[in-house]
Amino acid sequence: MAETQTKDAFVKFDRVQKSYDGETLVVKDLNLSMPKGEFLTMLGPSGSGKTTCLMMLAGFETATHGEILLDGRPINNIPPHKRGIGMVFQNYALFPHMTVAENLSFPLEVRGIGKSEREEKIKRALDMVQMGQFGGRRPAQLSGGQQQRIALSRALVFEPELVLMDEPLGALDKQLREHMQFEITRLAHELGITTVYVTHDQTEALTMSDRVAVFDDGRIQQLAPPDVLYEEPQNSFVAQFIGENNTLEGVVKEMKGSDLCVVQLDDGELIDAKPVNVSKAGERTRVSIRPERVEFNKERLQPGAHLLKAEVLEFIYMGDIFRTRLRVAGNEDFVVKTRNAPDQVRLTPGQQIEIGWLPGDCRALDA
Amino acid sequence: MTDATANGQTGQLTTADGKPLKQALARAQSRAKRKAFFLVLPLLAFILITFVIPIGQMLHKSFYNEGFTVHEEIGSGVRTPIMTNLAAWFDENPLGTEPNETAYAALAADLVVLKDLRAAGQAGTRINYEKSGSRSMFTKAARKADKLEPPFKEAILDLDKDWADPELWRVMRDASSSYTGNFYLAAVDRTKDVNGNVVMVDENRQVYVKLFQRTLFLSLLITFLTFVLAYPIAHLLATLPLRHSNLLMILVLLPFWTSLLVRTTSWMVLLQSQGVINDSLVGMGLLGDENRLQMMYNQLGTVIAMTHILLPFMVLPLYSVMRPINPSYVRAARSLGATSWTAFRRIYFPQTVPGIGAGALLVFILAVGYYITPALVGGADGQLISNLIAFHMQKSLNWSLAAALAALLLGGVMILYWLYDRLIGIDNLKLG
Numbered sequence: 001m002a003e004t005q006t007k008d009a010f011v012k013f014d015r016v017q018k019s020y021d022g023e024t025l026v027v028k029d030l031n032l033s034m035p036k037g038e039f040l041t042m043l044g045p046s047g048s049g050k051t052t053c054l055m056m057l058a059g060f061e062t063a064t065h066g067e068i069l070l071d072g073r074p075i076n077n078i079p080p081h082k083r084g085i086g087m088v089f090q091n092y093a094l095f096p097h098m099t100v101a102e103n104l105s106f107p108l109e110v111r112g113i114g115k116s117e118r119e120e121k122i123k124r125a126l127d128m129v130q131m132g133q134f135g136g137r138r139p140a141q142l143s144g145g146q147q148q149r150i151a152l153s154r155a156l157v158f159e160p161e162l163v164l165m166d167e168p169l170g171a172l173d174k175q176l177r178e179h180m181q182f183e184i185t186r187l188a189h190e191l192g193i194t195t196v197y198v199t200h201d202q203t204e205a206l207t208m209s210d211r212v213a214v215f216d217d218g219r220i221q222q223l224a225p226p227d228v229l230y231e232e233p234q235n236s237f238v239a240q241f242i243g244e245n246n247t248l249e250g251v252v253k254e255m256k257g258s259d260l261c262v263v264q265l266d267d268g269e270l271i272d273a274k275p276v277n278v279s280k281a282g283e284r285t286r287v288s289i290r291p292e293r294v295e296f297n298k299e300r301l302q303p304g305a306h307l308l309k310a311e312v313l314e315f316i317y318m319g320d321i322f323r324t325r326l327r328v329a330g331n332e333d334f335v336v337k338t339r340n341a342p343d344q345v346r347l348t349p350g351q352q353i354e355i356g357w358l359p360g361d362c363r364a365l366d367a
Numbered sequence: 368m369t370d371a372t373a374n375g376q377t378g379q380l381t382t383a384d385g386k387p388l389k390q391a392l393a394r395a396q397s398r399a400k401r402k403a404f405f406l407v408l409p410l411l412a413f414i415l416i417t418f419v420i421p422i423g424q425m426l427h428k429s430f431y432n433e434g435f436t437v438h439e440e441i442g443s444g445v446r447t448p449i450m451t452n453l454a455a456w457f458d459e460n461p462l463g464t465e466p467n468e469t470a471y472a473a474l475a476a477d478l479v480v481l482k483d484l485r486a487a488g489q490a491g492t493r494i495n496y497e498k499s500g501s502r503s504m505f506t507k508a509a510r511k512a513d514k515l516e517p518p519f520k521e522a523i524l525d526l527d528k529d530w531a532d533p534e535l536w537r538v539m540r541d542a543s544s545s546y547t548g549n550f551y552l553a554a555v556d557r558t559k560d561v562n563g564n565v566v567m568v569d570e571n572r573q574v575y576v577k578l579f580q581r582t583l584f585l586s587l588l589i590t591f592l593t594f595v596l597a598y599p600i601a602h603l604l605a606t607l608p609l610r611h612s613n614l615l616m617i618l619v620l621l622p623f624w625t626s627l628l629v630r631t632t633s634w635m636v637l638l639q640s641q642g643v644i645n646d647s648l649v650g651m652g653l654l655g656d657e658n659r660l661q662m663m664y665n666q667l668g669t670v671i672a673m674t675h676i677l678l679p680f681m682v683l684p685l686y687s688v689m690r691p692i693n694p695s696y697v698r699a700a701r702s703l704g705a706t707s708w709t710a711f712r713r714i715y716f717p718q719t720v721p722g723i724g725a726g727a728l729l730v731f732i733l734a735v736g737y738y739i740t741p742a743l744v745g746g747a748d749g750q751l752i753s754n755l756i757a758f759h760m761q762k763s764l765n766w767s768l769a770a771a772l773a774a775l776l777l778g779g780v781m782i783l784y785w786l787y788d789r790l791i792g793i794d795n796l797k798l799g
Contacts, residue, residue: 060698080701081710093699097717106713107703158704 009033009069010194011057011162016066018052026052028218030066034196036161039188041197043205044215045241053215054164054198059083070162081110086155086163086193090170092147094139100126100150101135107158125157128187145176152184156191163188165197169204181208202242206230214238231290235277236365239288246289246334252278252364260359262306263287265329271306272359277366284367291323291337293361296345301356310334312351322346328355426777429550429770434493435542438486449486452476454543462563466536471519474530478512481505496765497538497549497558504529533561550771555579575755575772579779582752585670586734592674593681593730594723601685601722605692619682627676631740634672638663638744664746672740677733681726688722724791732780752776 011034018027027049034040042050055061056068059080067074075083095103101122108118126132129149139147148168155163165184169177185208188195199205205212206226213223214237222234233239236247250265252275261275263285273287295301296310313332314325321337324347328334336355338344347353380388433439436454438447452473460470481487491505504527515522523530537559541547552558552565556573560566567573600619604612622630637643640659648654662668692715700710738753745754752772759769787793 058698058702060701079706080698081704081706083702084704085702087699087702089695089699091693091695093693093695095696095700095714106700106705110703110705110709154703164702 086160605689669749
């Protein structure tokens with residue numbers, strides 16, 4: 001796990017726990033520190049505690065235990081309006097009875113900023129999201145994407161150092177969402193704001209963030225940059241949750257140093273894997289292989305590598321890639337993705353083949 | 368299916384076979400429209416028969432009274448014009464003319480007709496509306512109409528010298544036409560003097576304006592009180608989880624399911640000087656037995672009981688606008704730096720204005736026309752204008768005055784409604 005030094009942590013969760021009913025913990029022992037300027041995404045299925053964390057940071061929920069520090073100051077007892085944190089809500093929460101300009105003016109007015117300075121800041125904030133000529137409109141007269149931009153510029157207009165975003169792109173269609181993803185990251189980096197972004201969309205998390213915290217069951221399962229998260233998942237939840245993943249179950253047969261072990265699958269076949277969450281022979285494990293790392297061209301494999309028999313069940317042409325579904329060791333949902341290249345083989349259903357992989361791509365995780 | 372094709376020359380859209388698109392659309396929809404019309408027809412007929420026509424007739428009575436012009440025989444329905452001679456004399460002589468022998472002769476002839484038709488009471492009542500004490504003069508004179516001999520002036524004045532009163536003649540002149548605005552004048556405490564100028568009635572008989580003012584004031588007060596009480600309740604209802612809020616809602620609606628009379632009488636049980644509240648206060652020693660609070664048979668009683676009874680009409684529209692307000696608005700305001708008070712004042716409250724408007728309008732209009740509760744707990748002090756309308760409908764039988772009062776009330780409410788539309792906008796109204 002990537003750790004940041006406590007002294008330059010801008011946002012820090014220190015052993016935070018949260019319970020709503022006094023019986024179950026929604027957030028269990030959360031520790032997290034973020035340096036200034038980082039774009040961190042909290043990713044997880046619904047009910048995993050990520051939104052609760054965000055609400056505690058914003059001040060709408062209080063931590064049952066533990067401390068949250070902002071720029072070195074504990075903020076548990078600071079009311080939301082004094083935290084100076086910008087927030088973008090899932091439904092945008094643009095005030096329906098105010099125009100766009102009045103919406104943006106609101107945080108400046110409550111801060112007692114003078115009229116001319118307000119107007120200047122509003123103009124700058126609107127131009128920033130290319131909405132300069134929409135100041136006089138009501139939120140209801142704007143499209144979803146436009147509302148999203150206004151919500152964003154409203155959260156930024158008072159120049160907060162920390163911005164929280166609660167699934168802000170959930171209501172947009174795919175194309176607009178991708179565009180806004182780019183826009184938000186661009187703004188965040190240009191302005192140097194620290195951003196905490198909550199989403200359940202893993203693509204969004206991977207493309208936008210400096211680091212991603214994967215939440216499940218009230219805990220951070222892994223906190224890492226996107227590439228590390230994808231290529232080196234620390235446990236089977238993360239492996240399953242991020243990207244597409246093939247799993248096979250078995251028992252560790254032999255440890256061959258710290259980088260290699262042999263796993264005997266439940267149907268008796270042997271494979272090579274990289275031990276991650278296993279330490280000794282005899283432990284049950286779940287191995288995870290990414291679909292694009294499966295190889296059926298023996299020439300590309302290391303000599304002596306274990307091979308697995310597979311039967312082609314389905315071949316799907318997807319344009320840029322081919323997606324082949326195989327039966328491997330009794331698992332009928334084993335997927336292989338291959339690039340559409342001139343020399344690429346196209347498999348046909350019913351064909352019997354042998355597959356393998358580099359041991360480093362097959363990770364033996366917890367069962 | 369018809370394809371709409373633009374006709375370049377006329378700019379009018381036509382269907383594939385060349386018919387105008389609008390016509391084709393109207394034909395396609397006419398069947399559905401006819402069906403829909405037949406569905407609402409019973410309601411339309413019901414409203415027409417039970418609402419529009421009776422109220423129209425009632426309002427008509429406020430400026431049309433046949434008491435001094437036409438006699439309608441009960442049973443046969445035969446209509447006979449009365450006081451025709453006098454009406455003819457009024458037509459020939461302008462207002463202010465001293466009644467001469469011709470006038471008295473006309474009166475005598477009309478009195479004979481009244482006697483024959485047994486209509487003296489009716490005609491006298493009509494005059495009595497504007498000049499009290501006149502009814503007996505008519506019945507007495509009509510009884511002796513046959514024996515009247517010329518000179519009629521002397522003969523009639525012999526019966527009662529009040530027949531020479533110029534005010535009586537002014538009233539008779541106005542009443543000789545069925546159409547009159549005098550009831551509206553009476554409804555605002557005004558009358559005409561002998562020369563036809565509009566003047567105030569005697570100070571001790573000025574009741575209606577004061578009552579209108581009191582009705583307006585009490586209704587506004589009750590509207591304000593219901594608002595103050597209902598706003599927090601509605602907010603609580605809107606923010607509680609549905610399971611709890613349903614239970615609370617039942618408590619709010621409970622008064623709706625009990626009879627108005629029962630609710631009002633329970634307030635009487637509570638408020639009267641030997642009632643529950645006074646007894647408890649005396650029992651606890653907070654109040655001396657001789658200083659029991661007078662909470663009923665005055666305005667206080669009316670205000671308390673009506674505020675309670677009209678409360679649900681304020682709670683429900685407020686609830687219906689508060690329920691869909693997303694809590695993230697207030698959160699957003701807080702995160703943008705507003706204190707909870709500012710967030711309420713600038714973000715939450717403005718969004719509830721349509722509900723406040725609807726509730727206030729509903730409560731105010733109901734309160735302005737309220738009748739039973741003030742009649743039971745209001746005493747003399749707490750009576751509203753509708754109690755007087757009821758009095759004129761049921762006791763004094765001066766339906767024209769009752770109608771004029773009701774018409775003024777209706778007009779007043781409509782002006783307020785218009786003002787509301789101008790200030791807040793009627794499309795900002797949300798009833799549910």
